[in-house]
Amino acid sequence: MSVYDYKVKNIEGQEISLSKYEGKVLLIVNVASKCGFTSQYEGLEKLFQDYKDEEFMILGFPSNQFGSQEPGSNKEIQEFCRLTYGVDFDMFAKVDVNGENEIPLYTYLKKEASGIFGTTGIKWNFTKFLIDSKGKVIERYGSSTKPSEIEPEIKKLLGK
Template sequence: MKKFTLLIFFAMIATIGFGQESFYDFTVKNIEGQDFSLSSLKGKKVLVVNTASKCGLTPQYEALQALYKQYGGLNFTIIGFPANNFLGQEPGSDDEIQEFCQRNYGVSFPMMSKISVKGSDMAPIYQWLTQKSKNGVMDSEVGWNFQKYLIDENGQLVDFFSPKTKPDDPKIVNWITGKAN
């Protein structure tokens, strides 16, 4: 009987993802270099995007800012992670990136410190976003700048969208607003 009880216990643990990290378990640095606990976003839907200032997709900052302006607030936010992983398209310092985003696109959504989103020096938050063994949902690979990850109000990965998917794509907007796709 004890073996059966233990078997049930371990099956329950496996089912609920015991030990599984959530988005909220991470603390990152914001673009000013201060700690930013992702647990401060509990209860919000979050769009996570890796950004770059010298990319053909850089104009997506405009649509990201419009999305944030329209839906950002109590139940939704966007977090930008500058990264220099693709053809050196984000060579600037955090100060230069912040100034660029503010001057050219009026970015007011939270921007984080520059990180790596792929390779051997991949930031822990991106390891979680891209590895099913860590997020419990799916594997993915960051294909280019402006790939988008959707995190639900409980800190769980929901889906991701390719870099070419525009921030105001109906599937993303419907997810934010809770409308069926």
């Protein structure tokens, strides 16, 4: 199994296979528009702009599971991200990342890379999973890890 085996809905509601990202280094992030970490959109977009031409992509998955900090519709989320942070990386439909309604992709990610002290549940918005170009989960980063702190590992995976 790899991330390429999963299908998800993009922010417009169309089902897509993550196999379309095969061969790319990915950073998968659960995001929210009204969170103390929301300003990380800026750092995520900078990473994306710096490496998008080198087989790198960020996948943003809005979730309202943490403090109800993503209350908007998919359309409202998309507009907020584009207008406020100029987000150009791929965004997906709002999802659950924990619990009985969590999407299978997140079940897989959490199984492959546990959190601190071996916990599996996502603790908060802006938890990040780094995926290599073969679809293997390399690392999980907590909310407080800034996108710029992940850049050295991204560069290494890109052969830089």
